[in-house]
Amino acid sequence: MFGIFNKKKVNDPVFLKRITEDGISYAAERFSSILMRDSLPTGSLAHEFVMQELDGARQGDKLSVKFVENSGVPESRYKGSLKHDTPELDKAQEFMQMITSKLYPRMDIIVPLRIEIVKNIMEAYGIGQSGFSKKTPFEQFKEAAERGDVTAQVTVGLAYREGIGASQD
Numbered sequence: 001m002f003g004i005f006n007k008k009k010v011n012d013p014v015f016l017k018r019i020t021e022d023g024i025s026y027a028a029e030r031f032s033s034i035l036m037r038d039s040l041p042t043g044s045l046a047h048e049f050v051m052q053e054l055d056g057a058r059q060g061d062k063l064s065v066k067f068v069e070n071s072g073v074p075e076s077r078y079k080g081s082l083k084h085d086t087p088e089l090d091k092a093q094e095f096m097q098m099i100t101s102k103l104y105p106r107m108d109i110i111v112p113l114r115i116e117i118v119k120n121i122m123e124a125y126g127i128g129q130s131g132f133s134k135k136t137p138f139e140q141f142k143e144a145a146e147r148g149d150v151t152a153q154v155t156v157g158l159a160y161r162e163g164i165g166a167s168q169d
Contacts, residue, residue: 012102019109028116031099035117036124036147039092043149046125049092051081053118060111067115071122072129138165 010016019027040046054071055078057064068078096114103110122128126140138159144152160169 010102010106011104015102016106016109019103019113024109024113024116028113028120031095031113032117032120032124035092035095036121039089039095040121041148043125043144043151045088045092046121047127048081048084048086049089050118050122050125050127051078052084052086052089052093053096053114054078055081057115057118061107063111064115067118070129073127 035049036046040049051073054068054073058068058075058078096117099113100110103113124140124143126144138156141152141155141159145156156166159165160167162168
């Protein structure tokens with residue numbers, strides 16, 4: 001009658017239980033680490049991934065829109081990013097879709113989890129609002145260098161040589 005009996009159940013209740021027990025922040029940290037390791041090894045791929053996520057989020061609910069507004073990324077940089085055909089990001093987008101589909105229809109979990117994942121990637125690669133990051137720029141570059149980002153490796157090398165952000169070595 002009023003849809004009372006048509007309430008959709010979560011596609012993967014065990015997955016939901018684990019995320020709610022571990023906490024969204026912990027789950028997001030794990031998922032963003034997997035994404036960066038397996039699908040976003042370079043700053044340019046991470047940047048394009050974040051722009052596409054922001055473009056999608058700007059069209060979402062109030063929490064998503066607020067996240068985009070506070071991201072520190074100008075609308076001109078992300079608007080229309082979803083239209084870019086970026087086959088290199090297929091694996092990352094499939095991973096995010098897998099997480100979303102397992103938790104559907106629990107948007108109260110999906111949205112904050114996706115936001116936290118994107119925040120972690122933004123922080124790791126120094127994209128957008130510096131207020132997201134609790135790490136120094138040197139620490140962020142060092143992490144990116146350890147993931148194999150060549151530009152970050154050069155930057156870290158120069159920082160050590162010049163003693164900027166790290167002791168001269």
